[in-house]
Amino acid sequence: MTATTASSTSASLTPRQVWIRARGLLLALLVLVVAGIALAATRSGDQHGRLDPRSADPYGSRAVAEILKDRGISVRVVTTLRAATSAAGSDTTLLVAAPNLLTPSQQDALRRATTDTGGRTVLLAAGPPSVGALAPGVHARSSVPVSTRAPQCSLAAARQAGDAETGGFRYTPTGVGTLACYPADGLPSLLMLEQPASGDTVLLGSPDLLYNDRLDNEGNASLALQLLGSRPHLVWYLPSLSDPSAAGSSGDNDSGTDGDGAEDESSFIDLVPSGWLWGTLQLALAAVLAAIWRARRLGPVVAERLPVAIRASESTEGRARLQRKANARDRAAASLRHATRTRLAPLVGVSPRDAHAPATLLPAVSVRRGADDTRLHELLFGPVPSDNAALVLLAEQLDTLEREVRTS
Numbered sequence: 257m258t259a260t261t262a263s264s265t266s267a268s269l270t271p272r273q274v275w276i277r278a279r280g281l282l283l284a285l286l287v288l289v290v291a292g293i294a295l296a297a298t299r300s301g302d303q304h305g306r307l308d309p310r311s312a313d314p315y316g317s318r319a320v321a322e323i324l325k326d327r328g329i330s331v332r333v334v335t336t337l338r339a340a341t342s343a344a345g346s347d348t349t350l351l352v353a354a355p356n357l358l359t360p361s362q363q364d365a366l367r368r369a370t371t372d373t374g375g376r377t378v379l380l381a382a383g384p385p386s387v388g389a390l391a392p393g394v395h396a397r398s399s400v401p402v403s404t405r406a407p408q409c410s411l412a413a414a415r416q417a418g419d420a421e422t423g424g425f426r427y428t429p430t431g432v433g434t435l436a437c438y439p440a441d442g443l444p445s446l447l448m449l450e451q452p453a454s455g456d457t458v459l460l461g462s463p464d465l466l467y468n469d470r471l472d473n474e475g476n477a478s479l480a481l482q483l484l485g486s487r488p489h490l491v492w493y494l495p496s497l498s499d500p501s502a503a504g505s506s507g508d509n510d511s512g513t514d515g516d517g518a519e520d521e522s523s524f525i526d527l528v529p530s531g532w533l534w535g536t537l538q539l540a541l542a543a544v545l546a547a548i549w550r551a552r553r554l555g556p557v558v559a560e561r562l563p564v565a566i567r568a569s570e571s572t573e574g575r576a577r578l579q580r581k582a583n584a585r586d587r588a589a590a591s592l593r594h595a596t597r598t599r600l601a602p603l604v605g606v607s608p609r610d611a612h613a614p615a616t617l618l619p620a621v622s623v624r625r626g627a628d629d630t631r632l633h634e635l636l637f638g639p640v641p642s643d644n645a646a647l648v649l650l651a652e653q654l655d656t657l658e659r660e661v662r663t664s
Contacts (some may be wrong), residue, residue, distance in 0.1 A: 271350035288539075297401040307353040307380065307463055309333060309492050314469040320480050329485050333492045337362050337501040340493040346374030346455070348489040353463070355379050355386040357495040363389035365501070372454040376486055380463040381424050391449060391457055393430040400426065400440045402464045402533070404474050410438035411448060413482035422446060424462025458483055585647050593636055596654045600636075603661050608636050624664055625657070632657075 261625055305311055307332055309321035312547035321331045337358075344350055350370060356364065366389055370377045379390055388394045407414035414420075414437040426443035429436045433451060433610050436444035445461035452612075460483070462556035465476035579588045594612070601611035611617060618632050625632075635657060641647040 279583070280484050288320065288536070295532070305494070305657060307466060310492060312468065314467060316468050317466045317492075318579045319468045319471045319482070320466055320477070324485055327481070327485060329490055331490045331492060333494060335494050335496040336499045337365060337495075340491060341366060341369035343489075343491040344370050344373045344375055344377075345489075347372075347487050348491055349376040349378060349484055349487045350491045350493060351378040351380065351402045351484060351491045351620070352382075352390075352495070354495050355381055355382045355390055357497070358386060359501075360389065362495075362499075362501055363436045366390065366540060367392075370455065370457075376458065377455065378458045378460065378483060380466070382459055383425050387425075387427070391447075391459060394447065394449070394459065397443055399424050399461070405438045405440060405445070407437045408439055409435055409444070411437050411446075413479060414438065414446065417482065418481035420479045421465050421470060421473055422460075422477045423464070426461055427459055445491055450656060454632050471603075543556065580644075583634040586646070588647060589641055589650055592651055592654055593638075596658055597636055599658060600661055621657075621661065624661055 303314075306315045307317050309317045309534050310333065312318045324331055325450050332343065334343065340350060340352075352366070355363070363386055377390075379387070382390060383399075387394055400423050402421055404419050405422050406419050407417070409415075414435075420438065422438040422445040423440055424445060426440055426445050427436075427447040428443065429447065429571050430449065433449060435448040435450065437446040437448070438444060440461075446460040448458040449459075451457075464470055465473075466480055471477050471480065576588070579585075598608070599618060600606075600621060601608060601617060603622045604617070606617055614633060614637050617636070621632055621636075635650075635653055641650055
């Protein structure tokens with residue numbers, strides 16, 4: 257006894273055919289993953305990010321941090337609210353790089369921790385979402401472009417620095433103890449709230465002068481060093497969405513920083529440059545658009561002469577395989593009954609247009625075969641077979657009926 261194997265058809269691909277179709281996509285995906293891992297590994301020792309004092313990128317702030325260190329000021333980077341608030345003190349300048357990212361509860365906690373400490377708090381680009389909580393009484397106005405502006409105030413740091421690149425958010429002065437500098441369209445882009453007993457707060461409308469590629473422009477370096485170097489310690493707070501306090505917790509977890517304030521551990525996603533993540537997203541979007549384009553409807557099917565002759569047995573087998581794969585017993589049964597009625601009609605003297613009318617066809621077949629109409633109706637116009645075995649039985653019964661009519 258020999259075993260037979262089913263031949264490959266368009267409905268059942270062989271492993272080789274599947275591999276040939278998918279190898280291009282798999283190769284491209286492999287190259288992308290390997291390149292991402294290699295780049296992440298080669299740059300795993302660096303810290304990159306906007307306003308990050310460890311970053312040498314154009315939008316990093318390593319230059320000003322290194323100059324401050326050379327002047328004897330310690331620079332510590334923290335990414336959690338607990339670490340930032342615990343470091344506040346009279347000998348510390350707390351720089352908040354992105355105050356608008358803080359939740360209302362985080363803003364309140366930060367404000368309470370920095371009040372009555374005697375230190376300095378520097379808020380970079382604090383807008384309407386944060387300025388009301390972190391600097392009560394001050395209101396942020398619409399942002400303006402960054403450009404070179406004159407100080408036009410009595411603040412010693414601003415007068416010594418001279419012209420500097422400022423702009424961004426503008427603020428409304430609160431009156432006594434307020435120094436408004438570098439006005440833009442009538443409102444200051446740098447505001448210092450002096451409170452000798454509890455410390456002072458500096459609002460800088462734009463952080464651009466702290467970027468590595470702008471620090472040496474105009475008086476940017478002088479202004480930055482004087483604003484951030486008034487105390488022996490500088491705590492550089494980079495708010496993070498992974499901070500437990502952002503989810504409403506108390507932030508009791510340790511800050512997870514080493515002696516210099518840098519994070520000990522970085523996840524794989526942190527090591528992958530943001531450009532690669534955006535590139536992957538764009539490739540995925542392009543793939544979706546390409547799939548939609550390739551799946552578009554081109555219009556109704558047009559009948560064409562086949563370039564080669566296809567045997568009826570092959571066409572029948574292919575159609576049967578498709579219907580079996582789709583479990584379409586209803587269509588298969590309807591096709592069998594339709595073909596049988598079409599062949600029976602001329603044998604019993606029924607016109608082709610009445611071949612599928614039960615009232616005309618069934619009495620003619622019943623007279624020719626000598627059977628009742630109920631049984632014939634169930635066979636030629638009955639319900640859908642319940643399973644594959646019932647479908648096979650239906651085919652056999654239709655074939656038998658046709659033979660009996662032909663021989664009668």
